Every structure is written in structure tokens, then in C-alpha cells.
Amino acid sequence: MHTTDQTVPTNSKSSTSGRHPSRTAPSESLVSRVVILVARKSYDEAANLLRTAPRSHWSANTLGVCLLRSGRVDEALRVYRSLVLNPGTTTIRHDVDDLARINFATALMMKGMPSGALEVLSELRSLEMLPAVRLRAAIIQWSKTLSWWRRLEWKLNRIDPPHARVPIDF
DSSP states (O other): OOOSGGGSOOOOOOOOOTTSOBOOOOOHHHHHHHHHHHHTTOHHHHHHHHHHSOOBHHHHHHHHHHHHHTTOHHHHHHHHHHHHBOTTSSSBOTTOOHHHHHHHHHHHHHTTOHHHHHHHHTTOSSTTOHHHHHHHHHHHHHHTTSOHHHHHHHHHHOOOOTTOOOOOOO
């Protein structure tokens, strides 16, 4: 879950059409308040603030991260699906940045769907981004702990074992 200086918005004025969040930058005061709340690890408060904020790519991505960090994976997945996927499909929107894709992959992994996480990671523009490399490494390490049969299902068909939990130690 990656909200770093990379996620602080710029004054980009481009926007996307339809129900997708715009690329318009949120106000500096909103960003400042969210950054303070996240630094305090007040993820629920930050999420509540972001829900009332004007919808933007930055606010949706940051909301998803706050939900993940507060353990609300199902809610985070809903946010990321509307942010990252084309409506009514399972295909990734071409205009979504790698950071949002990585956070979506993290949410899928936390939900017990490592195969979905790998699929999203395979569509990154920059396959060597450190968070993506770490997620892939965590999934590889986890797959080595599977029983013989589950490992075979995983290797051949990418079938997620029931209750798959990939540990994240970074």
C-alpha cells in the first residue's frame, strides 16, 4: 500500500470522462489534512475525510490505501475496481498509473486472490517498480509453503487455494 510523496497530486487539469475520478488536483488543505492523519495512523479518520472530498484519482487511491491499512479490504477493493478497471469489465484502464495498479494488486492479495494480484502486476508499465517487485517476491515465497497438490494447482492453473493469505513483511 503505497501512498508516498509520489501520490501527492500535481496541478494536472486533465480529466477522465464518465464515472471515473478526475485527474484534477485536490486542494492543498485537503492533502495536508490527509497527510497528517495518515502520519498519525488515523486511517479511519483519513478515509472519512476522503469520502467527503471531491472525487479525484488521488483521493480515490488514497482512500483505498487508508481502507487497506484499517483492515477494510472489501471496501478498498470496491474503490480500486472503480478506479482501475473499465466499467463492467475485468480489464485495466489504460490511463491508470502504476501506483494505483500496485495498490489494487495489494488489495487483491490481501483478499486472498494472489493470482489476480499477479495478473494486475503483469500489466504495469514499469515492471521493476520496487513495490511490485516486493509483492511478486512475497507471492513466490508464499507459493513455496503450499502443499504439493496446492502448489501444482497454483503452478499449472493459477488456482488460488482457499483462504490464501500471502504475508507482507515490508
